[in-house]
Amino acid sequence: MGYxxxxxxxxILAFACIILILDLFSSKKNYFFSLALIALVLALVTIFLPFSSNSNSLITQMFFRDSMAKFFRVTFIVAASLIILISNDWARKSNFRSEYYSFILFATLGIMLMASAGELxxxxxxxELTSLSFYALxxxxxxxxxxxxxxxxxxILGVISSDVLLFGLALIYGLTGATRFSEIASILPRTFSEPAFLLSxxxxVAGFGFKIALVPFHMWVPDAYxxxxxxxxxxMSVGSKAAAFAITIRIFLGALAVAQNFWSILLPLLAVLSMTLGNLVALVQTNIKRMLAYSSIAQAGYVLMGIAALSAFGISGTLYYLLAYTFTNICAFAAVTVFASQTGSEEIKDFAGLSQRSPTLALALTISLLSLAGMPLFAGFVAKFYIFASVALQKLYWLVAVALINTAISLYYYLMVVKQIYIVPPVSKEPIxxxxxxxVALQLTVFGILLLGIYPGPFIKTIGAITKNLFIT
Amino acid sequence: MNFPFLSTIILSPFVGALIILAINPRKKLVIKLIALIASLISLVCSVIICFLYDRNQGGFQFLEKIVWIKSLGISYSLGVDGISLPMVLLTGIIIFTAVLISWEIKPRPKEFFIWLLLLVSGVFGVFSSLNLFFFFFFYELAVLPMYLLIGIWGSGPKEYGALKLTLQLLVASVFILIGILIIYTFSGTFDLVALSRENYSLGFQRALFPLLCLGFGVLAGMWPLHTWSPIGHSTAPTAGSMLHAGVLMKLGAYGIIRVAISLFPIGAQFWVPFVAILAIINVVYGALIAMAQEDFKYVIAYSSVSHMGIVLLGLTTLNSTGLNGALFQMFSHGIMTGAFFALVGIVYERSHTRQIAEMGGFASRMPFVASIFVLAGLTSLGLPGTSGFIAEFLVFVGVFKEYPIIPIFAVLGSAITAGYVLRVARRVFFGPINSKFEHLTDAKPLEIAALTILAFVLILFGLFPSLISHLINLGIVPLITKVGGGII
Structure with a gap:
């Protein structure tokens, strides 16, 4: 039954393969979009079927089937569905539609497995499944x-980072002889004194830092985005980042929890570096995708604060932030996708007068940017408040102060886009x-942003139940 | 008594904004009517609760509570007392008149009213929240829409003014949020009523008071952090200036009294002399700069800085007279400056200039506007019989009890105010008229309605201050007991 x-x-795997095979036999390529969507909807339904919940067979010693895994799997499927929805305009022009959709499904599969992995x-x-899919994408x-x-x-950078990570994992295995997180945690105290442990x-940290896109491992992000x-x-900005966070939580607070004193110093430092550098560099960007790339680096810094708080409260904050961020960032990118596919431009100055060319698009983009900036009514406000409160409860006031100043800085570049959208008159009146x-994707994400921003109670309750059992001190 | 008055007041503009969002932008009249009705509902409800408030009982009334996020101790809890009730009423009056004044707003009336109503929901929310999470939630909501209101519908260097105002206020709110989170860490709750019952240590109070006072002080226009105010208010559209100078600056003062002073009375006692010095600089400096302005709107903008100084000065006395005066001044100045900005807007719309040197003799073309301006001006300089007199008098008496020297400057500030108000009134409205302004017309019916409401309130509370001073006193008494208790 475990299977x-x-x-x-x-x-998802089956549909990813079916799409690839069907491509060989059919000349029409319109239905791959629907096929990919059907795959995700089916997957979402099956997650909630009773037999796919907790079980303890052999295979689940490799993969967790706990409520946190479920949280991430559901989030990822929803995110992937939204991505498929916004891909249609773009993919229609491509000759390799089937490959595109199957790679998206493979990547979804990869991040779902990552979030539930229980051993090295x-x-x-x-x-690697995730990374390889994204290299191609x-x-x-x-x-x-x-x-x-x-x-x-x-x-190139991704392969190097994977190697670094693999080396770290190999050292851990060499020291403990175990690959399962729970076993590592129980064996680890004996090997604290080994310099190899510190090295690992x-x-x-470097390996995961790359996947999460933390400063100083962020160099690839703006160019790739x-x-x-x-x-x-x-x-990439929501899926692979959130999955890497999930695995970071599992490894650092699960397998390496006993070695807290060794790594807990690094996290606030990386968080501060990421948000400060991310925000400062975002200030001068003229391309909206590069701006969003740097903003996502900064956002990763805020999320990391939740882990740095080293408490169940902090982890709930992290999960809530990731959920809010998923909707918010997809909304922003969706708006940019629509805009770019119609105008062929991604420059911030070309967003001038968007509110008159398409009020819907303008409103959606504004809402997502203000949510990223942490303004009330929107998901970002509650998420930031939640994370900052958890960090403050650990008496890390300086970290909260730095983060809040960063929030104020970030507001400037988000407002600069809002200024173009609403205040600057349009160059061309052509409607978008x-x-x-x-x-549909825009409406769903905006709905998500407002729901998480105005009525967060049920979500926070669910997340609180997830993290209550998870945390080991 | 179970009707959720406060929620109605907060949500009515918000729902109005949502309805307008769904309406075709070409149906301008429908949009305006919805905005008017939404703000009228809030106004009527706030008048009703002023009458229904049980003055024998005092304390927080019209309580509403819905648990929002249980694990964080956040609940949507509302309630008003003698301090917040006049502020709710003030907001109701200002938004209703601001909608009337903005009837002819161009371009894009649809978006204008959406942002305006959203902003006002936030203001109502701050004044009636009893939970620090929602207090801050509404506070941010009240600050942000101003960026677009100024940026799109403003005049002059509007993008600069909008950005300066927004960033300065939001950076200030960083201090507030840090303060709120530290309070939460120590007491584990966001509930204001529960928090005000706690006893914090001396060191904690002394550390937290300046943080919060600084954060809120920026919005209250405290010198030297007031620089957003003149540029922001003078570039904003009329309704925006009315709301921002009339109501939003009061949010800052309200935050100081509601959070900083009432949670940390002992810390306040230590810090108020320093705040008093800043406040007196506000009063005198603001008045002197207003005197030197050549731009009509800048005069009013700087007069707000000066008058908010009197509010802050009253707060620093921490005695009953001074606090009563400060709150009375908050109400009186809100109405008065609302009227001022409405008048400046009306004059500018017709003459297309704000340079005082070019104006003159406008009273002969717009007698109604001129007479209201003179009325507001007399309130501003504190003429007996107007609400400005009562407010300033109470503050001065309060200050005399507490500080040496400072009262002298305070009265001096009042004298300078008389100087610039009368000077501006003379140069704009009296004397010979420039021939190019022969065509000027007086206020239109809706503008007359708005101005009449404001003038009526000014006179009413000038002649019968007890209508509201009793209410304010009810809110002050518990505070004074706390501060007094602190001394022992």
């Missing part, structure tokens, strides 16, 4: 030099049309 709990993953090998394999605009360059950069910690097709950049799938 049945992987039904959602199996559905399964974790690494699912991480980033370089997907074949004729576009920028896209190819971004893909190559991402590939550094490698792990700028070059990648916009929906792919959106998926939003296709149906994109419109």
């Amino acid at each position: 049945l709990s992987f039904l959602p993953e199996m559905v 090998v399964s974790m690494y394999i699912s991480l 980033v370089a997907f605009s074949k004729g576009d030099l920028k896209s190819s360059e971004a893909g190559l950069k991402y590939l 910690l550094i490698f792990l 700028e070059g990648a097709p916009t929906p792919v950049a959106a998926f 049309l939003i296709s149906l799938p994109s419109r």
Whole structure:
């Protein structure tokens, strides 16, 4: 029966393969979009079926089937569905539609497995599945030099970071002889004094830092986001980032919890570096995708604060923030996708007068940017408040102060875009049309942002129940 | 008594904004009517609760509570007492008149009213929240829409003014949020009523008071952090200036009294002399700069800085007279400056200039506008019989009890105010008229309605201050007991 709990993953895998095979036989390519959506909806349904919940067979010693895994799996499927919805406009012009959708499904599979991995090998394999899918996706605009360059950069740096991570994992295995997180945690205290252990910690932080896009491991982010097709950049910024956070929580607060004193110093430091550098560099960007890339680096810094708080409260904050961020960032990228596909521009100055060319698009983009800035009514406000409160409860007031000052700085560049949208008069009056799938995606994400911002109670309750059992001190 | 008056007051503009959002922008009249009705509902409800408030009982009334996020101790809890009730009423009057004044707003009336109503929901929310989370939630909501209101519908260097105002206020709110989170860490709750019952240590109070006072002080226009105010208020559209100078600056003063003073009375006692020095600089400096302005709107903007100084000065006395005066001044100045900005807007719309040197003799073309301006001006300089007199008198008496020297400057500030108000009134409205302004017309019916309401309130509370001073005193008494208790 244990295999049945992987039904959602199996559905996605099956559809990913079916799409690839069907492509060989059919000349029409319109239905891959629907097929990918059907796969995700089916997967979402099967997650909630009773037999796919907790079980303890052999395979689940490799993968957790706990409520946190469920939280992330559901979030990822929803995120992937939204990404598929906003991909339609873009993918229609591509000759490799089937490959695109199946890669998106493979990446979804990868991040779902990552978030539930329970030991080192399964974790690494699912991480590689994710990375490989994204290497291909980033370089997907074949004729576009920028896209190819971004893909190559991402590939080289990504492979190096995977190696660093693998080395760290190998050291841990060498020291403990175990791959399962729970076993590592019980064996670890005996090997504290080994210098190799400290080395492995550094490698792990660097490896995950790359995947999460923390400063100073962030160099690839702006180029990759700028070059990648916009929906792919959106998926990277929410999907692979959140999955890497999930695995970080599991490894550092699960397997390495006993070594807290060794790594807990690093987290506030990385958080401060990420948000400060991310925000300061975002100030001077003229391309909206690069701006969003730096903003996502800064956002990763805020999320990391929740882990740095080292409390169940902090982890709930992290999860809530990731959920809020998923909707918010997809909304922003969706708006950029629609805009870019119609005007062919991603420059911030070309957003001038958007409110008169498409009020819906203008409002959606504004809402997402204000939510990223942490303004009330929107998800970002509650998420920031939650995380900052958890950090304040640990008496890390200086960290809260730095984060809040950063929030104020970030407001400037978000407002600069809002200024273009609403205040600066438009260059061309030509209206911007939003296709149906994109419109649905925008509406869903805006709804999510408002729901999480105005009525967060039920979500926080659910997340609180998830993290209550998770935390080991 | 179970009707949720406060929620109605807060949500009515918000719902109005949502309805307007769904309406075709070409149906301008419908949009305006909805905005008017939404603000009228809030106004009527706030008048009703002023009458229904049980003055024998005092304390927080019209309580509403819905648990919002249980694990964080956050609940949507509302309630008003003698301190917040006049502020709710003030907001109701100002938003209703601001909608009337903005009837002819161009361009894009739809968006204008959405942002305006959203902002006002936030203001109502701050004045009636009894939970620090929602207090801050509404506070941010009240600050942000101003960016677009100024940026789109403003005049002059509007983008600069909008950005300066927004960033300065939001950076200040960083201090407030840090303060709120520290309070939460120590007491584990966001509930204002529960928090005000706690006894904090001396060191904690002394550390937290300046943090919060600084954070709120920026919005209250405290010198030297007031610099957003003149540029922001003079670039804003008329309704925006009315709301911002009339109501939003009061949010700052309200935050100081509601959070900083009432939670940390002992800390306040230590710090108020320093705040008093800043406040007196506000009064005198603001008045002197107003005297030197050549731009009509800047005069009014700087007069707000000066008058908010009197509010802050009253707060620093921490005695009953001074606090009563401060709150009375908050109400009186709100109405008065609302009227001022409405008048400046009307004059500017017709003459297309704000340079005082070019104006003159306008009273012969717009007698109604001129007479209301003179009325507001007399309130501003504190003429007996107007509400400004009562407010300033109480503050001065309060200050005399507490500080040496400072009262001298305070009265001096009042004298300078008389100087610039009368000077501006003479140069704009009296004397010979410039031939290019022959065509000027007086206020239109809706503008007359708005100005009449404001003038009526000014005179009413000038002649019968007890209508509201009793209410204010009810809110002050518990505070004074706390401060007094602190001394022992």
